Amino acid sequence: MKSYLYLFILIFVPMQFWAQSNKLQFKTTHGSFKVMLYDFTPKHKELILDAIRNDVYKNALFNRVIENFVVQGGEHDDDIALREKDLPTNEHYRLPAEFDSRVFHKMGALGAGRDDNPQKASFLNQIYFVVGKSVSVDDLDTIEQKKGIKFTKEQRETYFSKGGLPRLDGDYTVFGEVSEGFDVLLKISKLKTNEKDAPLQPVSFEIIEINE
Template identity: 30%
Template sequence: MKKYLQLAAVALLITVITSCGGTKTEKLSGNDFLVTIKTDMGEMKAILYDETPKHKENFIKLANEGFFDSLLFHRVMTGFMIQGGDPNSKDAEPGVRLGSGSPGYTIPAEFVKSFFHKKGALSAARQPDQVNPEKASSGSQFFIVQGRVFSEQETGMDMQALSQSISTLRRNDPDNPLNKELEDSFNEGGDETFRIKAMELADKLSEATGITIKMPADRVEAYTTLGGYPPLDDQYTVFGQVIQGLEVIDSITTVGVDPNNRPYEDVRMYISVEEMPRTEIVKKYGTVYQ
């Protein structure tokens, strides 16, 4: 029975792959840090989130030390993101593959459901799950999302997450009645009946496993208007947001790159932080606090 359920979960994911083409409150008390990211192609302004304190503190510390100054955006991918922060990139010869440098430490993941990879999201790079199952962040490397605008159909239900929730429930809670419902549906009608039943149980599966299956309304709105890259959500720590200069991201992604996605012409960064009242930040840049 478990074998059938495994096969059905895989079939569910394959079917989708082949067929798929709160209220915000302003937190204005006290001061905050405005981040300025100067590049060879323009300037971006960003804020860092209080809800990811380890990442915020580390980024401010490195910026104040001048760590980022003259480093490269060493990985640029159109429709995806721009990545930098590798200390080895400062004096790197043309064509050298970059991306392995760090300050010698990592930062524990700080996932916050309300922060996701919409355009302009400032997110921490990290090593892959195979060597980093805790999803700890790089001590210095980060990326800024460009992504693209998605359709409502594309943002409705994350079928990969649905498949993952089924596998997780079977592994961690084999006696859960939901497993029996899914098994019965497969035995009664095969893959298609199983797929329909799984989608009907999406909310219950999400509640039982903690895996987000249906994309929240705020994410749907952002991804269908501003754009971004939803496959990264809940996998990388989002710790800030570009609030001015999104067009600079678009400009950087137009540069020519080598097979390792390193720009042929260096794109350098210079990062500084300035402490100022939150009310002043909002006055200059609009509603930027969730």
């Protein structure tokens, strides 16, 4: 219920000028890494900051791990579907998408999970990190033609040099990126999983705000 209150506050309270460079530390059972939140996506930034301050991610798990794709954690799709099963659609609370050409699905990008709602709005308590793969010119050209989008010069150069998941651009909100310790995520992404992509050994995490 707390999360729903935060959602309404974020949507209807007038925008403010948020402080620059909010940073987080993720402490996992396989090591720690740091994340920088984007000011370009203020509502998603404030959502996760509020969640951290109110222990929403306390004892959280990375519960969907796919090598060369994503490491996903927080509330699982199945749990969300079960919780919302008997609720009317207008009570399936989501955070409206925030798309910005400066943020995209490069390696280490932090995104918000969602279902197939037509507004592409985000779940309140589900996040993922991109541990994608190499990207070619043909890959980007094909995606542009299929989705009717145009990648910027910066996006193309970053995808070619670092890789990522460009096919998710414009469909899922990206609101941060790993600034240190990406090797920890890569290690997690290679763990053995079951048929539902859940690690055979639970991977827990906690998130703290840091000041540098």
